[in-house]
Amino acid sequence: MKGLFAWLLVPSTLLLSLVLNSSVSAQVEDFDSIKLYTLKNQQGMTVRVTNYGAIITSLVVPDRDGNRSDVALGYDRLEKYINAVDKPYFGAVVGRYGNRIAGGQFTLDGQTYSLLKNNGENHLHGGAIGFDKVVWSVEAYESGSSGGSLTLSYLAQDGEEGYPGNLRVQVRYTLGDDNTLKVDYHATTDKATPINVTQHTYFNLKGEGQGTILDHELMLNADRYTPVDEGLIPTGELAPVAGTPFDFTTAKPIGRDIGQSNEQLKRGLGYDHNWVLNRSESAEGLTLAARVHEPESGRVLEIHTTEPGVQFYAGNFLDGRLVGKSGKPYVHRGGFCLETQHFPDSPNQPDFPSTILRPDQTFQSQTVFKFSAN
Known part of the structure; x- marks a missing residue:
């Protein structure tokens, strides 16, 4: 081994x-x-x-x-x-x-x-x-x-x-x-x-401990997201991202709109929300969820998944207190997560895709992280 x-x-x-x-x-x-x-x-x-x-x-x-x-x-x-x-x-x-x-x-x-x-x-x-x-x-x-x-x-x-x-x-x-x-x-x-x-990996495509991820260019394959209440629980609405800071349908730097005066951004202290991936209800198999490009290194991360959603978290609670494996502190927004998933609070939200597994069923899910550079 x-x-x-x-x-x-x-x-x-x-x-x-x-x-x-x-x-x-x-x-x-x-x-x-x-x-x-x-x-x-x-x-x-x-x-x-x-x-x-x-x-x-x-x-x-x-x-x-x-x-x-x-x-x-x-x-x-x-x-x-x-x-x-x-x-x-x-x-x-x-x-x-x-x-x-x-x-x-x-x-x-x-x-x-x-x-x-x-x-x-x-x-x-x-x-x-x-x-x-x-x-x-x-x-x-x-x-x-x-x-x-x-x-x-x-x-x-x-x-x-x-x-x-x-x-x-x-x-x-x-x-x-x-x-x-x-x-x-x-x-x-x-x-x-x-x-x-x-999977809850935090990424920084410049390298862990190498500053913030605000210059990373993110595309999310999602026309809708799930707004949350003050406790970050979805309200049940599938809201359009168009015209909001949550629109990543065209790639943009993560930091471009994160500081806007927006009630949802205030509740999440930035991005900490679930996006509803664009796929037909009858579609099976992998679909593109996200693409991230880091201009300095040229590194690209593409994520495909069988899941209906992805939680984008911009490292809002990192504050420099945690020191990483390279000996450098993880600064505010020093990493991002893209957690492929079913929607938060689905057991209490009958209109969301079900997360209930029964004895006669088998749960299967796949997510693929593909790395390249340009």
């Missing part, structure tokens, strides 16, 4: 000194099951993933001149992921329900389920111990010069974080030689339950 490094999970009194982008390890006696896996292709793209939280810890891609940089925000030590005070969810798979559920509850088949309110009065990203804070089992790992894949699984038990059903989830990362990273999700349950899993 080339590129596999053991991580150490030891009492907090001992220093975890395994650095994610090197092979240095601590001299201690006890090892746990947390490890770091490397996928690398012939184009020089490298992806590192840990089975703690299914987290992408590093994503190295070339620029227009062939210079490689890590474009994913994150930490250099496992303890920082475990003990992070601000819980930014760097690089993690979040669930059982990514994004917010209003009031920390939903009703399903006549029964009301109560969830932890960990975001004001609302439930966020699966609760206190969501999928981002558990150790996933490694089902398969293949690594070679042309990419490779890593398959992880987790069994969320009935009642875990308040959700019904034993939910068996699988995520597979596949790196192709065309600089694509495919993320495939698969899940089954023994009771009806909501599910909305997504």
Whole structure:
């Protein structure tokens, strides 16, 4: 298993000194099951993933001149992921329900389920111990010069974080030689339950720690978005983006309109909203969700997904307190997220696409991140 490094999970009194982008390890006696896996292709793209939280810890891609940089925000030590005070969810798979559920509850088949309110009065990203804070089992790992894949699984038990059903989830990362990273999700349950899993990597295409993302040029393939109330819960409206700061149908710098006097921008402290992707209701398979171009490096990120929405978050809560793996602080709006998903609060919004998975069904979803440079 080339590129596999053991991580150490030891009492907090001992220093975890395994650095994610090197092979240095601590001299201690006890090892746990947390490890770091490397996928690398012939184009020089490298992806590192840990089975703690299914987290992408590093994503190295070339620029227009062939210079490689890590474009994913994150930490250099496992303890920082475990003990992070601000819980930014760097690089993690979040669930059982990514994004917010209003009031920390939903009703399903006549029964009301109560969830932890960990975001004001609302439930966020699966609760206190969501999928981002558990150790996933490694089902398969293949690594070679042309990419490779890593398959992880987790069994969320009935009642875990308040959700019904034993939910068996699988995520597979596949790196192709065309600089694509495919993320495939698969899940089954023994009771009806909501599910909305997504990948929560923060990107800065200049390189992590290299200033803000406000000059990145973003296109979102969406004519509508879901406005939110003061708690960032969708109102239920699918509002047109035309004539608003939320219009990214033609590429524009992220920072162009983010400071406008707009009630929705005030509520999100910037962009932190769900966009409704342009696809016909009968369409299946992948559709273009977003394209991001960083002018200085020439790096381009295209995202295709089978999901109906994408949450664009502009790093509004980054404030310089968190120091990344390169030793540089993550400044305000120093990274962006594009979380492919079903819509927030869908269990309480009957007009939104359903997120309910039943025992006779199989949940399947795919998102593809494609990197290039021009």
